[in-house]
Amino acid sequence: MSIIIETHDISKVYRMGAETINALKSVSISINKGEYVAFMGPSGSGKSTFMNIIGCLDTPTGGTYILNGQDVSNMTDNELAEVRNKEIGFVFQTFNLLPRQSSLENVALPLIYAGYSKSEREERAQKALESVGLGTRGKHKPNELSGGQRQRVAIARALINDPSIILADEPTGNLDTKTSYEIMELFENLHAKGNTIIMVTHEEDIARYAHRIVRLRDGLVESDTLNPDVTTAARMQAEQQH
Ligand SMILES: Nc1ncnc2c1ncn2[C@@H]1O[C@H](COP(=O)(O)OP(=O)(O)OP(=O)(O)O)[C@@H](O)[C@H]1O
Numbered sequence: 738m739s740i741i742i743e744t745h746d747i748s749k750v751y752r753m754g755a756e757t758i759n760a761l762k763s764v765s766i767s768i769n770k771g772e773y774v775a776f777m778g779p780s781g782s783g784k785s786t787f788m789n790i791i792g793c794l795d796t797p798t799g800g801t802y803i804l805n806g807q808d809v810s811n812m813t814d815n816e817l818a819e820v821r822n823k824e825i826g827f828v829f830q831t832f833n834l835l836p837r838q839s840s841l842e843n844v845a846l847p848l849i850y851a852g853y854s855k856s857e858r859e860e861r862a863q864k865a866l867e868s869v870g871l872g873t874r875g876k877h878k879p880n881e882l883s884g885g886q887r888q889r890v891a892i893a894r895a896l897i898n899d900p901s902i903i904l905a906d907e908p909t910g911n912l913d914t915k916t917s918y919e920i921m922e923l924f925e926n927l928h929a930k931g932n933t934i935i936m937v938t939h940e941e942d943i944a945r946y947a948h949r950i951v952r953l954r955d956g957l958v959e960s961d962t963l964n965p966d967v968t969t970a971a972r973m974q975a976e977q978q979h
C-alpha cells in the first residue's frame with residue numbers, strides 16, 4: 738500500500754497579540770492511498786487546523802508534510818494552490834457555494850482555473866451533478882435546493898477535477914439525520930472507487946462509516962484505531978469473495 742499523506746511532528750502556532758495558541762503541538766500521522774479516516778475530538782482540539790494543513794490551505798509552523806511523495810511544508814502560496822487544485826477536493830460544513838450562481842456554474846467553477854472551454858466545463862459539470870443524483874437541478878441556485886442537495890452540489894464541485902483525496906470538515910454538521918446518511922452513502926461510493934477520504938465529525942454514528950478513527954485532543958493525537966465495525970464487515974466481504 739502506498740502512503741499518500743505523511744506528517745512528521747506538525748505544529749501550528751497562532752499569535753493573537755500577546756497570546757499564543759498552540760493549535761497543533763506535534764502531529765505525526767500517515768495515511769495510505771484509499772483509506773477512509775475520521776478525525777474526532779473536542780471543539781478546539783485542532784481538527785480544522787490539521788485539515789487545512791493537509792489540504793494545503795495553510796502551512797504548519799513546524800514539522801514536515803509529505804503529500805504524494807512531495808514535501809509541501811515549505812511551498813509558496815502559488816505552489817500550494819497548484820497542488821491543491823490537482824490533488825484535493827474540499828467539502829465544508831456550510832457548503833460554501835456561490836449564492837448567485839446555479840448548481841451547474843458552482844460545480845464548473847474549479848474548471849475555469851484548469852483552462853477548459855465553456856462547453857467542456859458545462860458538460861463535465863452536468864456529469865458530476867448526475868453522479869450525485871442531481872442531474873435535473875443544474876439551473877437551481879443554492880437557495881432553491883434543500884440542505885442535502887446543496888451539500889451534494891458541493892461534493893460534485895469537489896469531485897470535478899478528479900482529485901485523489903476528498904477532505905470533508907463536518908460535511909453533515911448542518912444536515913438532518915436522514916440526509917446525513919445519504920451523504921455518507923455518497924462517500925462510501927467514492928471510497929469504493931478508490932478515493933482517499935478524510936473527514937472531521939463530532940457524531941459517533943457518522944464516524945462509524947470510516948475505517949479508521951483518529952482522536953485529537955489539545956493539538957495531539959490521543960488515539961488512532963481501526964473501526965472494528967467496518968473492519969469486520971470488510972473482512973467478511975473479502976472472505977465471501979474467496
Ligand atoms: N485563524 C486562527 N487564529 C487564531 N487562533 C485560531 C485560528 N484558527 C483556530 N484557532 C485556534 O486554534 C485552536 C484549534 O482550532 P480548530 O479550528 O482547529 O479546532 P477544531 O478542533 O476544528 O474545533 P471545532 O470542533 O470547534 O471545529 C482553537 O483554540 C482556536 O481558537
Ligand SMILES: [Mg+2]
Nearest residue numbers: 784785786906
Ligand atoms: Mg473545526
